[in-house]
Amino acid sequence: MARVVFFSFDYDDVFRVNQVRNSGQFVGEKRSGFRDKAEYEKVKRRGDKAIKKWIRRQMDGCSVTCVLIGQDTHQSKWVNFEIEESIKNGMGLLGVYIHELKDQGGSVPDTVSEPNNPLRDHKMPPKGLLDELWPDRASDRYETYTWHPAGSVWLLIWPNDLGAWVEEAARTAGR
Secondary structure (H helix, E strand, C coil), X not given: CCCCEEEECCHHHHHHHHHHHCCCCCCCHHHCCCCCHHHHHHHHCCCHHHHHHHXXXXXXXXXXXXXXXXXXXXXXXXXXXXXXXXXXXXXXXXXXXXXXXXXXXXXXXXXXXXXXXXXXXXXXXXXXXXXXXXXXXXXXXXXXXXXXXXXXXXXXXXXXXXXXXXXHHHHHHCC
16 A cells, blocks of 8 residues: 655755655655645744644644755755654654755756755654663664666665655554
8 A cells, every 4th residue: 555655855955855856756745745845935924833734734634754954955844844743643653865966057066965854853752761861863763865867876775666765654653
C-alpha cells in the first residue's frame, strides 16, 4: 500500500523541491504532500494560528514527514513546527538534502558541505531510562539522504529511492 507523505520545505527552495516532485517517483500528486504556494499565501494572511491549523490539516492521514533540506531550511519557523508536529504525532521522519540540485538560475551553491540538518534540533520522546538521561535527537533516530541530480555519477552507487527511504522511516516510527 502506498504511503501518504507530508513534504516539509522552505519556500525559498521551491525550484529544487519541484525537481524532486517532478522526478516521477510520486503517485497521486494531489495527496503526495506538496503544498500549493497560492493556498499557503492565502492562509498566511490570516496569521500564525491559521497556518498551524492548515499545516495540521495537511499532515492528517500522513505516516511520514520528508524534510527537503536546503541551505537555510533549519532556520524556517514552519519547517521546525512541522518536525515538532511529526514527532508529537508519532510520524516517521526523514531528511533529504537538495543542495546539489540547480536553482532557478541554473547554479548550485558554492558550498560543498551539507546544509545544517533541522532534524538535529529536535529531541525525540524517551523510549526508556537511558533516553530520559540522554535524549535522542530526531537525526539520531531517523536517516538523512542526499538527492542526486539526474545524470550524476553518484546515482550509480546511491540511487534516489524515496519509496525505500519512506518505508524505512515508517518502520522506525512503528507505522
